[in-house]
Amino acid sequence: MRFAQPVMFHLFWVLFALGIFLWWGIARRKETLQRFAQSHLLKDLVPAALHKRWVWKNILVVAAGALSILALARPQWGFEWQEVKRHGLDILVVVDTSKSMLTSDVKPNRLERTKLAVQDLVKKLKGDRIGLIAFAGDAVMACPLTVDYGGFLLSLNDLDARTVGRGGTNLSRAIEEAVRSYDQTPNQYKAVIVITDGDDLEGDSLSAARKAKEKGIKIYSIGIGTPEGELIQFTNEKGEMEFLKDNNGNYVKSRLNENLLQQIALETGGMYVRAGGAEFGLDFIYDHELSGWERRDIDEKMQRHYYDRFQIPLAMAFFLLLIETCLNMGLKK
DSSP, X not given: OEESOGGGGGHHHHHHHHHHHHHHHHHHHHHHHHHHSOHHHHHHHSOHHHHHHHHHHHHHHHHHHHHHHHHHTOEEEEEEEEEEEEEEOEEEEEEEOSGGGGOTTSSSOHHHHHHHHHHHHHHHOSSOEEEEEEESSSEEEEEEEESOHHHHHHHHHTOOTTSSSSOSOOHHHHHHHHHHHTTTSOGGGEEXXXXXXXXXXXXXXXXXXXXXXXXXXXXXXXXXXXXXXXXOEEEOTTSOEEEOBOTTSOBOEXXXXXXXXXXXXXXXXXXXXXXXXXXXXXXXXXXHTGGGSOOEEEEEEEEEEEEEXXXXXXXXXXXXXXXXXXXXXXHHO
């Protein structure tokens, strides 16, 4: 035997308190009667049979409550094997972790705002696989495609400007890594969501996007930041905040490059969205694009299906309450 909802057993504490209250009620009733009649007259006022009915009435109520809790815990025994298929999409989220993502023109900064938005996206997934790629001067698979959303969120929370060892920004490497990760996935189910400020200091991202299109991959790009931009502030090795400078000693300002991100999305038949303060864009892409895609069979396995037996204790509780009702009728007489 197993129980599908063992947490319901905590209700026994409530039932225990009810039992004490009912016992106190009987003792209180007897004490009250003794104040108005002498002990030798109580037998005539309250026959022993009537007192026993009070006791049995409370016992039946407590027993019916115990059986009801047992029913709520959903006892199960006996099972059969059933084939279970999981349907969903495959979504790769590509996150820019370069130092430009530490810019605070989006609060608290671009990278932290991105992580919060991806967390909200995960809450909408129902059986879809999701993976995570981090990129700066290179690209790394932070989390392969999975339905283990807890594991995915752990990888997401670990992202920072040091996740990718090589500095810089190479969007083309991120796209190439996404293409490589999708080698074993049917063409019509490939979606890549790129979240970046659009700085592409190395490689040829448009060429990589064309190769992705040949593999049937649609790229949805989200631009985070502002066209005006802001100075890049980061924590140095001493734990102090400082502004990033280039090789000539000039302060570096990071601006949103929407044009490149729009071209990448257009090249693959995807969509570009600019992240705003209230609406980041991930929900829009999922609700208006990805949710309409046909789900494929992601996983197929045999699973035990247990038979619920809650009807038995529930029927017994109902029967005991029926008896308790009959005893009430006897008390009124």
